[in-house]
Amino acid sequence: MPPRFFDQVYQIVSRLPRGKVVTYGQLALAVGNPRAARTVGWAMHRAPPERKLACHRVVSASGRLAPDHVFGGPEIQRSMLEEEGVTFLHDGRVNLDEHLWEIAPRSVRQIIP
């Protein structure tokens, strides 16, 4: 009985296109738990490497990047995003107006209950 919640999060992230980002809250909402944004963050921390998820495209609701202890620092994550064409505001936050990905309903593949 695999963790359904995490799997749904991973599946959505795996469909996240280059040059786009999503927030933890968006992912939580997409899997049916609007208030589980924090749990989504934990899912990222525990993301299985074999899925090769673009977890650097997941940012906070205000466009801030992951804390210092991830990706070797926000500078690294930022450079990864910039290579995909993501732009940033002058205060160092992701330009969400330009690059926030709208999660399509079919991006969420339901798992047999």
Place this chain on the structure above:
DNA sequence: CGAATGACAATCT
């Protein structure tokens, strides 16, 4: 089974 964990988010001071 209860307590702990955590890459959040909204609110308060």
Place this chain on the structure above:
DNA sequence: TAGATTGCCATTC
């Protein structure tokens, strides 16, 4: 405006 507090919840141990 920045820092601290509170609510939140699936997964771990």
